[in-house]
Amino acid sequence: MTLTAQHRTTILEVAREARASKTSVSRYFSEERKRLSPDMQARIAAAACHLGYRPNQMARSLKGGHSGLIGMLVADIRNPFSVAVMHGVEQACREHGLSLMVCNTDNDPAQERERLALLATYRVEGLVINAAGSPDRELQAWVEEGIPLVLLDRELSDVDAEFVGLDNAQAIDLALDHLQAQGYGDLLYLSEPTDQASPRQVRLTCFLQGVAARGLDGEVHCQPLMEHDALQRAIGDFLARSGKRHRALLCANGNATLAAIRALQTLGARLGETGLMGIDELDWCKLITPGITTLAQPTEAIGRSAVACLMALLSDSTTTTLRRHAPELIVRGSTQCPAP
Amino acid sequence: MTLTAQHRTTILEVAREARASKTSVSRYFSEERKRLSPDMQARIAAAACHLGYRPNQMARSLKGGHSGLIGMLVADIRNPFSVAVMHGVEQACREHGLSLMVCNTDNDPAQERERLALLATYRVEGLVINAAGSPDRELQAWVEEGIPLVLLDRELSDVDAEFVGLDNAQAIDLALDHLQAQGYGDLLYLSEPTDQASPRQVRLTCFLQGVAARGLDGEVHCQPLMEHDALQRAIGDFLARSGKRHRALLCANGNATLAAIRALQTLGARLGETGLMGIDELDWCKLITPGITTLAQPTEAIGRSAVACLMALLSDSTTTTLRRHAPELIVRGSTQCPAP
DNA sequence: GCTGCCTATGGAACCGTTCCCATCGTAGCT
DNA sequence: AGCTACGATGGGAACGGTTCCATAGGCAGC
Numbered sequence: 001m002t003l004t005a006q007h008r009t010t011i012l013e014v015a016r017e018a019r020a021s022k023t024s025v026s027r028y029f030s031e032e033r034k035r036l037s038p039d040m041q042a043r044i045a046a047a048a049c050h051l052g053y054r055p056n057q058m059a060r061s062l063k064g065g066h067s068g069l070i071g072m073l074v075a076d077i078r079n080p081f082s083v084a085v086m087h088g089v090e091q092a093c094r095e096h097g098l099s100l101m102v103c104n105t106d107n108d109p110a111q112e113r114e115r116l117a118l119l120a121t122y123r124v125e126g127l128v129i130n131a132a133g134s135p136d137r138e139l140q141a142w143v144e145e146g147i148p149l150v151l152l153d154r155e156l157s158d159v160d161a162e163f164v165g166l167d168n169a170q171a172i173d174l175a176l177d178h179l180q181a182q183g184y185g186d187l188l189y190l191s192e193p194t195d196q197a198s199p200r201q202v203r204l205t206c207f208l209q210g211v212a213a214r215g216l217d218g219e220v221h222c223q224p225l226m227e228h229d230a231l232q233r234a235i236g237d238f239l240a241r242s243g244k245r246h247r248a249l250l251c252a253n254g255n256a257t258l259a260a261i262r263a264l265q266t267l268g269a270r271l272g273e274t275g276l277m278g279i280d281e282l283d284w285c286k287l288i289t290p291g292i293t294t295l296a297q298p299t300e301a302i303g304r305s306a307v308a309c310l311m312a313l314l315s316d317s318t319t320t321t322l323r324r325h326a327p328e329l330i331v332r333g334s335t336q337c338p339a340p
Numbered sequence: 341m342t343l344t345a346q347h348r349t350t351i352l353e354v355a356r357e358a359r360a361s362k363t364s365v366s367r368y369f370s371e372e373r374k375r376l377s378p379d380m381q382a383r384i385a386a387a388a389c390h391l392g393y394r395p396n397q398m399a400r401s402l403k404g405g406h407s408g409l410i411g412m413l414v415a416d417i418r419n420p421f422s423v424a425v426m427h428g429v430e431q432a433c434r435e436h437g438l439s440l441m442v443c444n445t446d447n448d449p450a451q452e453r454e455r456l457a458l459l460a461t462y463r464v465e466g467l468v469i470n471a472a473g474s475p476d477r478e479l480q481a482w483v484e485e486g487i488p489l490v491l492l493d494r495e496l497s498d499v500d501a502e503f504v505g506l507d508n509a510q511a512i513d514l515a516l517d518h519l520q521a522q523g524y525g526d527l528l529y530l531s532e533p534t535d536q537a538s539p540r541q542v543r544l545t546c547f548l549q550g551v552a553a554r555g556l557d558g559e560v561h562c563q564p565l566m567e568h569d570a571l572q573r574a575i576g577d578f579l580a581r582s583g584k585r586h587r588a589l590l591c592a593n594g595n596a597t598l599a600a601i602r603a604l605q606t607l608g609a610r611l612g613e614t615g616l617m618g619i620d621e622l623d624w625c626k627l628i629t630p631g632i633t634t635l636a637q638p639t640e641a642i643g644r645s646a647v648a649c650l651m652a653l654l655s656d657s658t659t660t661t662l663r664r665h666a667p668e669l670i671v672r673g674s675t676q677c678p679a680p
Numbered sequence: 681g682c683t684g685c686c687t688a689t690g691g692a693a694c695c696g697t698t699c700c701c702a703t704c705g706t707a708g709c710t
Numbered sequence: 711a712g713c714t715a716c717g718a719t720g721g722g723a724a725c726g727g728t729t730c731c732a733t734a735g736g737c738a739g740c
Contacts, residue, residue: 010725020689020690022726023689023690023729026726026727027689030728035689052481055726056402058462058463059402059695059725060726060727062399062695062726062727063695064695064728078420078423078427080420083417087417087418099458121396121397123348123397141392265627283598284622289605352696360720362721363720364720370698377717377719395697396696397697398696400697402725
């Protein structure tokens with residue numbers, strides 16, 4: 001029966017022990033410490049340390065209105081891209097003295113709504129959103145209440161908020177330029193169904209336009225990656241078809257790249273001879289012989305600029321931060337087309 | 341000049357609009373809804389909906405003492421293992437009506453202390469700790485204040501708290517049994533320096549004992565994985581040494597596996613002929629030809645049982661949950677020793 | 681010595697809830 | 711009818727801070 005005294009010391013107790021008023025103790029722990037006499041400061045410091053006092057952030061934000069919290073909605077926490085961006089967001093928050101409250105939604109719009117409501121009850125001061133569905137109605141309410149809001153990676157048409165993420169048009173251009181330069185002329189674009197996810201839509205559109213503009217052959221396969229057989233059949237058909245140009249696969253994201261490699265291995269295709277290139281750099285891309293060519297997203301930078309955006313909105317400043325970030329091309333063996 | 345009314349509606353406003361008292365509205369939003377008359381309920385529902393009311397969790401926890409928050413300290417958020425466990429923790433929290441506040445510490449003990457203090461100010465009701473350093477003093481304070489605390493993956497000797505994680509001894513046994521059965525008799529164990537990280541220590545010790553018990557040859561390389569040259573030299577020496585038994589590498593975690601594959605590729609070793617096996621299943625393990633044999637940790641289960649543990653401590657119940665989880669052996673080509 | 685200002689400090693109201701206790705009406709019982 | 715019991719509701723004191731305003735003392739200037 002360990003009936004522990006579940007009691008956190010309060011400001012009043014510190015005040016008593018330090019022979020001061022709670023106002024003074026409060027001043028000590030906010031930014032007004034310098035207004036106190038050295039003697040008073042010493043007494044409070046001693047008392048607080050002795051009692052192990054920690055200000056109650058809940059009470060603090062109740063009166064002051066500042067929760068010190070930034071909320072973040074992540075569509076899929078198990079996606080390394082999301083985690084990397086989140087890492088950047090967290091670092092930037094810390095530098096601004098804010099804490100991050102992350103909610104994963106597992107790509108479920110219902111959970112998304114739910115978690116959004118939750119974040120509202122904690123009175124977060126800003127929101128970074130990587131949405132799965134389109135909770136436009138809910139978000140618009142936030143906007144109208146004046147709460148800063150940044151859309152990450154995925155745009156939402158009906159919400160009047162800033163967007164931060166990859167410059168998808170530039171990415172696809174870069175990819176097509178590279179593939180063409182390497183001698184690939186017949187392309188298969190692999191993506192999960194575009195659904196509501198704006199980057200998928202943008203990338204797909206850019207691919208189709210870019211292929212046409214360059215006079216390349218371009219095909220598209222947009223099916224759930226879990227349907228492994230369909231994917232394999234599509235790739236098999238693509239490779240088997242007659243044609244005189246070298247063939248390459250362009251994968252819309254890391255998951256697609258993973259699935260493509262699996263399929264190509266099953267089909268016995270040789271990477272390089274069949275070109276392969278993907279958006280998103282993952283740590284295993286250099287391990288698959290002969291290395292997978294990728295477009296790396298500047299994840300840290302994206303995360304940080306999301307917070308920068310938020311801070312700008314909070315302080316009403318007009319400093320603009322970079323919103324659409326350029327990818328970095330990492331060339332490896334999977335796009336080295338062997339000379340005929 | 342959009343001077344938005346940064347004003348969240350309060351319980352009092354809802355009460356006024358519903359012609360009720362704040363007590364009744366409060367009851368409506370807590371678990372006492374059934375005590376209200378149907379008419380009253382309807383009025384409150386209408387008013388709340390109309391005004392877009394959301395209870396203020398800050399005020400709520402100030403009065404009630406229940407923040408509804410669980411804190412989690414993660415040593416390295418970019419480690420897929422950590423993320424997978426975190427996912428389990430989050431799900432379990434949600435099922436219990438709790439929210440998760442995750443703090444990443446980037447393996448930095450100083451940050452660890454800092455984030456721990458932060459979580460204290462938010463009055464989290466429980467703590468899941470995957471520690472980098474050994475903030476024993478701080479944690480012991482939590483324990484003494486009666487705040488439930490669970491150590492995840494990494495144990496701390498001086499803290500009187502529950503541990504949840506992999507059954508490391510069983511994992512190493514399983515690995516050695518498998519390697520021996522596959523005909524490998526000369527083993528190199530690859531790990532990052534054990535430092536404070538308890539699972540690394542345990543795994544290493546078990547390896548040494550297990551090797552001795554089985555009459556196998558066992559060597560160890562415990563250096564930072566970033567020192568790629570040293571690693572490669574060590575592996576090279578290991579492979580070049582004369583001996584009549586088949587050789588295999590056993591990797592202590594996912595990072596070690598990654599580094600080992602890189603080194604083996606550079607050395608031109610053939611997987612299988614040189615055995616390779618690692619703890620931690622990662623999505624690319626099946627992609628590297630001929631597939632990497634792994635011991636998968638039941639990450640979801642570990643995360644969930646961490647929360648279960650916490651809940652048990654919170655409710656003072658004596659139900660015990662599984663603490664040390666069994667790994668799952670996933671056999672692939674990297675441990676198929678070709679017949680001589 | 682009096683006024684005036686500035687610094688160090690304290691008192692008390694307030695932030696948005698919860699919860700204890702009081703009130704009121706009515707149904708059930710003797 | 712009178713009393714109790716109970717169900718529905720409201721009033722007001724917390725919770726642990728912040729912050730406005732008041733006060734006390736010290737010192738310069740006249």
